[in-house]
Amino acid sequence: MRQSPNPPTISGGAIVKGAVVLGAAAVVSKLLGTMQKIPLQNVAGDSVFGIYNAVYPLYTLILFLATAGFPIAVSRFVAEERARGSAAGALGVLKMALALSIATGLSCFVLLYFGAGILASWIGNGQTEAALRxxxxxLFFVPVMATLRGYFQGLGDMAPTGVSQVAEQLIRVAVMVALLIAFVQAGASDAEIAAGATFGSAAGALAGLIVMSVYWRSHRKKEKRLYSDDSGTMRAGEAGRVGYRRFIAYAFPVCLGSIVLPMLTLADTFTVPRLLMQSGYGEAEAMRQFGLYNHGLPLVQLVAMIVSSMSVALVPAISEAKARGALAEVRRSAAASLRLTWLIGLAASAGMAVTAVPLNVMFYKDAAGSVTMMILACTTAFSVVQIVSAAILQGLGAxxxxxxxxxxxAAVKVGLNLWLVPLWGIEGAAVSAIAAYATAAGLNMIRLKGFPFGRLSWRDFAMKPLLSTLVMAIVTAAVVFAADLLVANVFPDLSYRWRQTAVAIVSVGCGASVFGVMLFRTGAISATELAAVPKLGTKLLRILRKWRILPN
Incomplete structure (x- = not known):
C-alpha cells in the first residue's frame, strides 16, 4: 500500500475541538442518563428503582471488563500508525481489536446471562435475576461500538464518538420509558418492569453501533480515494507491527484502571449498609441511609464524565506527539489539560458544596443527606485531576x-470505610471517598514528575484558582440566601421543591459567572490563552474588554 506523503497529525486545534465535541456529548448523554431515573422512580416506585440500581453497577463493572481498555488502546496505536503514514497499519490495529472485543463481549454475555441466578444470590435479591439477563x-453491541470509537479517536475525529453517545442515550431512555409505561399498565411484576427498564441499555447500544457503522462506511470510501490500494489488503509487516501481545499488554492495565471506579461503587454497596447495621441501624434504615449517601454521586459523576470524555482526545494526541519526538508539544498539552481540569474541578466542588441543599431538594424532594452531599462535592476536584493525569500517563506509555x-x-476507600462508617455513618463514607480520590490524583501527579514537564507555577495552579474559588463560594452562598427569601416572598404559593429548584438554577448560574470573571481578573486565564481558542477566543476577548473584565 502506498504511504501517505503527508502523514496526518493531531493538531492542538484538533485537541480543543475534540475536547469540546466530547464534552458537549458527555453533558447531553449524562443528563439523559440522570433524567431517566426520574420517570423510573415516579412511574414504577421505589422497589423497581432499587432493583435497577442494584443491577446497573454490576453490569457497568462487567461492561468495563469487556470494553474499557479497547478504545484507548486502539486510539493510541492507530494514532502512532497514522503518524508513520501507515493507514494499513491503523486498519490492522482495528481488525485485531475487533476480534478481541467480539470475543470478550460474547464471553461476558455468557457470564452475565447464564450466571444471572448466581449473581442475584450474591446481591441478595432474586428479583434482580431477570434484569441481569x-x-x-x-454486550453483543457495546464492544464493537467502543472499538470503532477508539479508531476514530486515534484519527483525531471525535464527532463519531460524540454523536453515537447521544444517539445511544436517546434510544436507551426512549425504550426504557416506553417499556416502563407498557409493563406498568399491563400489571407486570416489579422484576419484569425492572427487566424492561434495563433492556433500554441493549437498545441504546445497538443504536450507537448503527451510528458508528455509518461513520465507518463513509470513512472507508474516503480512504479508498486517498490510497491506490483500495482492496483493504496490507503488507504483513505493517499489519503485524502492533501484535496481539503488545495490544493486550497496553489495554489490560487501562481496563484494570477503568474498572476501579465501578469497583469503588460496589465496595460501598457491599460495605456501607452492613457497617451501618453493625452500628445499630435496622436493615430498612441502613438502606435509606445508603440511599441518602448516593444523592451526591450523580452530580460528581456528571462532572467526572464530562472531563473523562474530554480527556479521550489527549491519549492519541500525546502518543502521536511522543512518537514524533515533539516533547515540547507533549508538555504544552499536558500542562494546559491539567490546569483546565483543576479549574473545572475546583469550581464544581465549591459550587456543589455551597448549593447542596437546593440541589438536593430539586433532585430528591427534601434536604435529607445534604451534609453528606457537601462532603462528597469535594471529591470532584481530585476525581477530575485523577482522570486527566491518568490519561496523560496512558498517552506516555505509563x-x-x-x-x-x-x-x-480502592484499598484506601475500603479501609477507611471500615474505620469511619461505624464512627460517622454516611459522612464517614463520604470522607473516605475524598481520601481515595486524593490518593489516586496525588500518586499520578508524583509519577508525572518523572517526565520532563518542567515546574508548574504555584501562582497559576493554586493561588489564583483558589482565590477565584473562594470569591465564587462567598457570592454563591449569598445568592442562595437572597434568592430563597426573594422567591418565597414573590411566589408564596410555590411549593418548597419548586422554590429550591429556582434557587439552585439561579445560584449555580451566578456562581459560574462569578468564577469565570474572577479567573480573568486574577490572571488565572490570560488573554493570550483565550485568544488561542479557535473561532471563539477573539470574539470573547472583544466582549470581555468591552465590559472591562479584561484590560484593553
Missing part, C-alpha cells in the same frame, strides 16, 4: 502506573 444483551494508583485508592 435483560441487560446482558447490550498506563500501569495509573492502574496501580487507582488500586491503591
Amino acid at each position: 435483560s441487560v446482558s444483551f447490550a 498506563e500501569r502506573a495509573a492502574a496501580y494508583h487507582l488500586l491503591a485508592a
Whole structure:
C-alpha cells in the first residue's frame, strides 16, 4: 500500500475541538442518563428503582471488563500508525481489536446471562435475576461500538464518538420509558418492569453501533480515494507491527484502571449498609441511609464524565506527539489539560458544596443527606485531576502506573470505610471517598514528575484558582440566601421543591459567572490563552474588554 506523503497529525486545534465535541456529548448523554431515573422512580416506585440500581453497577463493572481498555488502546496505536503514514497499519490495529472485543463481549454475555441466578444470590435479591439477563444483551453491541470509537479517536475525529453517545442515550431512555409505561399498565411484576427498564441499555447500544457503522462506511470510501490500494489488503509487516501481545499488554492495565471506579461503587454497596447495621441501624434504615449517601454521586459523576470524555482526545494526541519526538508539544498539552481540569474541578466542588441543599431538594424532594452531599462535592476536584493525569500517563506509555494508583485508592476507600462508617455513618463514607480520590490524583501527579514537564507555577495552579474559588463560594452562598427569601416572598404559593429548584438554577448560574470573571481578573486565564481558542477566543476577548473584565 502506498504511504501517505503527508502523514496526518493531531493538531492542538484538533485537541480543543475534540475536547469540546466530547464534552458537549458527555453533558447531553449524562443528563439523559440522570433524567431517566426520574420517570423510573415516579412511574414504577421505589422497589423497581432499587432493583435497577442494584443491577446497573454490576453490569457497568462487567461492561468495563469487556470494553474499557479497547478504545484507548486502539486510539493510541492507530494514532502512532497514522503518524508513520501507515493507514494499513491503523486498519490492522482495528481488525485485531475487533476480534478481541467480539470475543470478550460474547464471553461476558455468557457470564452475565447464564450466571444471572448466581449473581442475584450474591446481591441478595432474586428479583434482580431477570434484569441481569435483560441487560446482558447490550454486550453483543457495546464492544464493537467502543472499538470503532477508539479508531476514530486515534484519527483525531471525535464527532463519531460524540454523536453515537447521544444517539445511544436517546434510544436507551426512549425504550426504557416506553417499556416502563407498557409493563406498568399491563400489571407486570416489579422484576419484569425492572427487566424492561434495563433492556433500554441493549437498545441504546445497538443504536450507537448503527451510528458508528455509518461513520465507518463513509470513512472507508474516503480512504479508498486517498490510497491506490483500495482492496483493504496490507503488507504483513505493517499489519503485524502492533501484535496481539503488545495490544493486550497496553489495554489490560487501562481496563484494570477503568474498572476501579465501578469497583469503588460496589465496595460501598457491599460495605456501607452492613457497617451501618453493625452500628445499630435496622436493615430498612441502613438502606435509606445508603440511599441518602448516593444523592451526591450523580452530580460528581456528571462532572467526572464530562472531563473523562474530554480527556479521550489527549491519549492519541500525546502518543502521536511522543512518537514524533515533539516533547515540547507533549508538555504544552499536558500542562494546559491539567490546569483546565483543576479549574473545572475546583469550581464544581465549591459550587456543589455551597448549593447542596437546593440541589438536593430539586433532585430528591427534601434536604435529607445534604451534609453528606457537601462532603462528597469535594471529591470532584481530585476525581477530575485523577482522570486527566491518568490519561496523560496512558498517552506516555505509563498506563500501569495509573492502574496501580487507582488500586491503591480502592484499598484506601475500603479501609477507611471500615474505620469511619461505624464512627460517622454516611459522612464517614463520604470522607473516605475524598481520601481515595486524593490518593489516586496525588500518586499520578508524583509519577508525572518523572517526565520532563518542567515546574508548574504555584501562582497559576493554586493561588489564583483558589482565590477565584473562594470569591465564587462567598457570592454563591449569598445568592442562595437572597434568592430563597426573594422567591418565597414573590411566589408564596410555590411549593418548597419548586422554590429550591429556582434557587439552585439561579445560584449555580451566578456562581459560574462569578468564577469565570474572577479567573480573568486574577490572571488565572490570560488573554493570550483565550485568544488561542479557535473561532471563539477573539470574539470573547472583544466582549470581555468591552465590559472591562479584561484590560484593553
